[in-house]
Amino acid sequence: MTVRTSSRGGLILWLAPPLLWFTVFMLVPYAMLFYYSLGSVEYMTFKPGFSFANLGRVLTSAPYLAVLLKSLKLGVITAVGATLAGFPVAFCLAFHSTSRTVRSFVYFLVIIPWWASYLVKAYAWKTILGSNGLINSLLMSLHLIDEPLTFFLYNQFSVALTLIYIFTPFAILSIYAQLERIPTNVIEGAKNLGATDFEVFRRVIVPLSLPGVVAGAVITFSLSFGDFVAPALVGGPDAVMISNIVVNLLGVAFDWPMAAAIGIVVIAFAMTLISAAQYLEHKTAVRF
Amino acid sequence: MESLINIRRLTKAFGDFIAVDSIDLSIREGEFLTLLGSSGSGKTTTLRLIAGLDPPTSGNIVYRGKDISALPTRLRDMRLVFQDYALFPHLNVFDNIAFGLRVRVTRHKYDEGRVNELVSKYLEFVHLGGQDQKMPHQLSGGQKQRVALARALVSDPPVVLFDEPLGSLDASLRKAMQFELKRMHRELRKTFIYVTHDQEEAMAMSDRIVVMKDAKILQVDTPEALYYEPTSTAVARFVGAANVVTGRVVRSDASETVVAVADGQLAAPGRAAAWKAGEEVAIVLRAESIGLTSAQDVAVRNAISGVVVGRLFLGKAIEYQVELADRHNTLTVTSSREDSVYEVGSRVAVVPKRNAVRILSA
Numbered sequence: 001m002t003v004r005t006s007s008r009g010g011l012i013l014w015l016a017p018p019l020l021w022f023t024v025f026m027l028v029p030y031a032m033l034f035y036y037s038l039g040s041v042e043y044m045t046f047k048p049g050f051s052f053a054n055l056g057r058v059l060t061s062a063p064y065l066a067v068l069l070k071s072l073k074l075g076v077i078t079a080v081g082a083t084l085a086g087f088p089v090a091f092c093l094a095f096h097s098t099s100r101t102v103r104s105f106v107y108f109l110v111i112i113p114w115w116a117s118y119l120v121k122a123y124a125w126k127t128i129l130g131s132n133g134l135i136n137s138l139l140m141s142l143h144l145i146d147e148p149l150t151f152f153l154y155n156q157f158s159v160a161l162t163l164i165y166i167f168t169p170f171a172i173l174s175i176y177a178q179l180e181r182i183p184t185n186v187i188e189g190a191k192n193l194g195a196t197d198f199e200v201f202r203r204v205i206v207p208l209s210l211p212g213v214v215a216g217a218v219i220t221f222s223l224s225f226g227d228f229v230a231p232a233l234v235g236g237p238d239a240v241m242i243s244n245i246v247v248n249l250l251g252v253a254f255d256w257p258m259a260a261a262i263g264i265v266v267i268a269f270a271m272t273l274i275s276a277a278q279y280l281e282h283k284t285a286v287r288f
Numbered sequence: 289m290e291s292l293i294n295i296r297r298l299t300k301a302f303g304d305f306i307a308v309d310s311i312d313l314s315i316r317e318g319e320f321l322t323l324l325g326s327s328g329s330g331k332t333t334t335l336r337l338i339a340g341l342d343p344p345t346s347g348n349i350v351y352r353g354k355d356i357s358a359l360p361t362r363l364r365d366m367r368l369v370f371q372d373y374a375l376f377p378h379l380n381v382f383d384n385i386a387f388g389l390r391v392r393v394t395r396h397k398y399d400e401g402r403v404n405e406l407v408s409k410y411l412e413f414v415h416l417g418g419q420d421q422k423m424p425h426q427l428s429g430g431q432k433q434r435v436a437l438a439r440a441l442v443s444d445p446p447v448v449l450f451d452e453p454l455g456s457l458d459a460s461l462r463k464a465m466q467f468e469l470k471r472m473h474r475e476l477r478k479t480f481i482y483v484t485h486d487q488e489e490a491m492a493m494s495d496r497i498v499v500m501k502d503a504k505i506l507q508v509d510t511p512e513a514l515y516y517e518p519t520s521t522a523v524a525r526f527v528g529a530a531n532v533v534t535g536r537v538v539r540s541d542a543s544e545t546v547v548a549v550a551d552g553q554l555a556a557p558g559r560a561a562a563w564k565a566g567e568e569v570a571i572v573l574r575a576e577s578i579g580l581t582s583a584q585d586v587a588v589r590n591a592i593s594g595v596v597v598g599r600l601f602l603g604k605a606i607e608y609q610v611e612l613a614d615r616h617n618t619l620t621v622t623s624s625r626e627d628s629v630y631e632v633g634s635r636v637a638v639v640p641k642r643n644a645v646r647i648l649s650a
Contacts, residue, residue, distance in 0.1 A: 188341050189374035193388035193439065194362045203387070207378045286377045287425040 030267075036260035044254050054261035064245070064262070068269070071242040074160055075225035079171075081164035082220040083213055086171030090212075091205070093172070094179035095187075110169050118166065122233045125162045129153040129234070154236030162234050163224040170223065171216035178212025179205070181288060210284035218277040222270055242266055292317040292447070292479055293338065298347035300333050307333040309503035310347065315481065316496075317446075320473050322482045324490040324526070325500035331483045332451055334500070338481060339368045339449050362393055366447040367440035371455050373432045375424040381435050382407055382420035388443045410438040413472075430461045441476070450482040454489070466493055487527050491515070499523050515574075521648055524572040531573040533617040534650055537563040545647055547571060550612040552592030552638075556645040563647065570650045575622040577644035580608065582628075583635035591639045594619065596630050610638055 039049045058064050093106050113121060128134045129152035136148040152158060182205065190200045224230075228243030235241070242262060249259035293315040300308040308330040315321055323331035336342045338349060340361035348357050356364055367388070375384050385407045389398040398406065411417050414434040424432060433453060440448055450469075454462045470493055473480050484490050490497050491511040499506040499514065499522075507514060507523045518524035521532045535549035540563040546555045547569060554571060563569060583593055597618070598609030606629065608621045619638060630636055 183372075183374065185370045185372065185374040186376060188361075189368070189370060190376070190387070192339060192341065192361045192366075192368045194391040194393040194443070195387075196362065196392055199391050203391075204376060204378075287423070288377050 033260045033263050033267075036256050037264050039257045041255050041257060046256055054257050055264060057258070058261050058265045067240055067242050067245055068265070070156075070240070071225055071266075072269075074156065074163065074239075074241060075221045077160045078163040078167060078224035079217040079221040081160065082168040082171040083175070083217050085164060085168045086216060087175055087209075087213070089168075089172045090175035090179055093176050094182075095205075110172050113166075113169060118229060119233075121166055122162050122230050125158065125165065125234050126153065129158055129161075153234060154239070156235070156239045159231050159235040159239040159241070162230040163227060166230070167220040167223050170219045174216035174219060175209060175212040178209050178215075182208050183288065207284075208286055211281050211286065214277055214281045214284060218274055218281075221277075222274065225270060226266060291315060292352065294348075294350040295334075295338075296348045296350070298334070298337060298349065299345045300330075300337055300342060301345045306503050308337065308344075311500075311503075311505050313498060313505065313508065315479065318477055318479055319495040320470075320480045320482065320493060322484060322490040322494040322497045323500060324484060324487060324497050326485055326526075328502075329500040330503040331485075331498075331500045335368075335449055335451055335481065335483045339366055340364045341368070362391075365445050366449055367443065367445040368449040368451065369433075369436050369440045369453045371452045373424075373436040375432055375435055375439075377424055379424075380420065381411070381416065381422050381424075381427070384424065384435055385410060385420075385438045385442050388439060394443055406442050407438075410442045413441070414438045429457055430465070433457065433465065437472070441472070445478070447479045447481065450480065452484055453482075454484075462489075469493065491527070497527075499526060501526075517646070518572060519648070521570045521572065521650075524646070524648070528574050531575065531578075531617075531619045533571050533573065533612070533619065535569060535571050537565050537567045537569055539565055547645075547647060550592050550594070550614040550617065552613075553589065554592065554640060554645050555590050556647050557643065568650045570648045572646040572648060573619065573640055573644060575607070575620045576605075577641045578619070578621050579627065579639045579641060580610070580621055580623060580630060580636045581639055583637055591637045593635065593637050596632050596634050596636055599630070599632055610636060612638070 035048075036046070037054050038051055040047050040051065040054075058068075089106070089110065093103060093110075126133070130136070131148035131150065131153075133152070135152060136145075139145045140148070186208075187200055187204060190204045191197075195203065226243050228241060228247055231239050231241045231244050232247075235244075243266075246259045246262050246266075249255045249262070291314040293313075295311060295313040295315075297310045297312060298308055299306070299310050311330075311334065313334075323334055325331040333342070337344050340356070340359060340363075344357055348355050350356070351365070376387065379387065386403050388394060389403045389406060407420070408417075411420055414437050416431065416434050416438065419427070419431065424435070427435065436453070453469075454465050457465060466489060469480070469482075482490075482493065491514075494511055496508060496510055497514055498508045501522055507519050509517075514523060514527045518527060518530070524530040524532055533549055535547040535554065538546040538548050538553060540546070540558070542558045542562075544555050544558045545563055546553050549571060580596075581591075592612055594610040594612045596608050597611045600607040602622075605622050605624055608623065608630065610619045610621055611617075612619065621638065
């Protein structure tokens with residue numbers, strides 16, 4: 001029995017770090033979030049309580065719901081956009097890089113943006129889309145327009161574009177990981193059975209890539225749904241997202257309970273969607 | 289017989305590595321042809337070139353008089369059965385088999401009714417009736433193999449290519465599938481081109497065998513011819529349970545050639561290819577065509593003496609390892625159970641049976 005005791009001791013030792021991490025960084029913050037959402041604010045100070053009024057307000061007040069829906073919409077647009085932009089890159093990485101050098105180089109290009117700060121990347125779009133930005137300067141110097149076009153920036157378009165730009169690498173890597181698992185001889189088999197390149201793509205590669213596509217879409221959706229930097233930098237009044245509301249409630253209005261209630265709703269929302277997506281991922285899963 | 293595929297000076301290089309080195313080969317319509325060789329001999333590369341999965345570096349493949357060297361694989365009349373089956377993991381058995389009937393090159397020939405009919409027919413043909421809704425991961429290795437076969441056969445290709453299709457099956461299943469493939473070849477009357485590294489499998493199944501080594505073809509012949517008349521020591525070693533020993537020619541004329549081996553002499557019937565006296569040659573002795581007698585008989589012409597250094601009981605036969613008097617060559621001798629039994633350590637005389645000695649250049 002000494003062996004068993006020591007192995008159980010070993011198990012606890014092994015499990016302790018992840019359990020501790022999970023408790024400190026996941027359970028405690030969520031519990032605090034929930035605790036705050038039940039309280040109220042009086043004279044700019046938090047007053048503990050036990051009321052679901054804040055949660056109720058998030059789900060019934062039209063402005064909050066509208067922003068939630070807009071965030072949802074931008075999240076979906078980002079997920080779809082990142083998938084559409086990422087798939088060709090992942091495809092080339094997996095199948096069309098003839099040499100290892102080319103593949104490493106493309107892979108490198110995908111990874112590089114992660115070395116730059118998120119803020120810098122979002123800000124970069126300001127300098128591309130702005131009144132004195134790249135696009136307007138180019139169009140003006142070509143005399144195609146007389147004064148800068150303003151519809152590039154400070155709207156949902158610029159926010160979606162920035163989010164897609166920032167999160168596409170996640171889609172690329174997720175799809176690439178799946179495409180790389182497709183055995184070469186399955187593709188050769190399809191060709192040998194008479195399939196054209198397009199038929200190989202449509203009948204073999206796309207169906208086999210679906211789990212990676214779904215996983216990539218879930219990641220990019222989750223990341224963009226709760227984003228607040230892109231709307232803050234390149235979004236206008238039309239492109240306020242739910243996290244911007246939370247930031248304002250926390251920093252400007254000092255309404256922590258309301259901010260916490262929104263946080264709870266957002267988390268519940270995202271969890272539901274992710275569960276649905278996971279079910280989809282499971283349905284499309286392929287056993288090689 | 290008419291030759292269906294003519295391969296001329298076919299070469300495939302991967303960078304500096306020459307996988308197939310300027311081979312010539314004629315494949316006859318309806319035959320079961322096997323490319324036999326150890327790994328790295330170029331047999332699989334040759335098959336892939338024929339299938340059109342890799343472009344040749346140089347040389348031609350002519351099919352029914354037409355150069356198909358540049359034709360993409362989908363337009364060739366050849367279907368390949370892959371070593372690890374290469375089934376589509378997202379399609380069930382039915383859709384796997386129907387795949388080749390639903391793609392563009394074949395679509396005008398088969399509407400869905402005809403697809404149904406053909407898939408059902410070939411499911412029966414490979415004994416997989418009732419399994420059509422299963423996914424590949426639910427099948428055993430043997431069943432996957434049958435799906436791969438049905439998938440290749442269903443569009444009725446004139447040529448079926450096999451890349452070590454039985455490689456990942458266990459021994460008993462292998463044997464059963466060998467019979468099965470022979471039956472299919474007999475019933476379908478298609479040209480089968482088969483790749484294997486297993487010489488017994490090649491011998492058992494083929495009409496003709498192409499022995500490959502180091503990117504070149506050593507010999508193309510029927511299994512019998514390869515077995516009894518190998519043209520090189522490499523083929524003799526690879527194809528049969530053959531002993532290859534070296535000796536020196538004593539004399540050679542139209543009636544016979546006598547070679548000194550160890551302390552004795554062996555004689556082979558004369559051939560047009562005469563040898564010079566004193567020349568070093570290789571002698572091929574198949575394990576089952578040499579007999580052992582007791583050492584007193586060594587004086588007999590056409591015998592060499594040796595010592596039994598190993599003995600294995602094989603059931604219907606006994607296999608001996610006999611070290612020759614020169615202590616340099618060891619022979620494997622298979623002897624039936626009716627013959628006298630020799631203990632390890634006993635001195636024996638090795639006597640080849642009639643016409644068992646084959647002389648090749650060393």
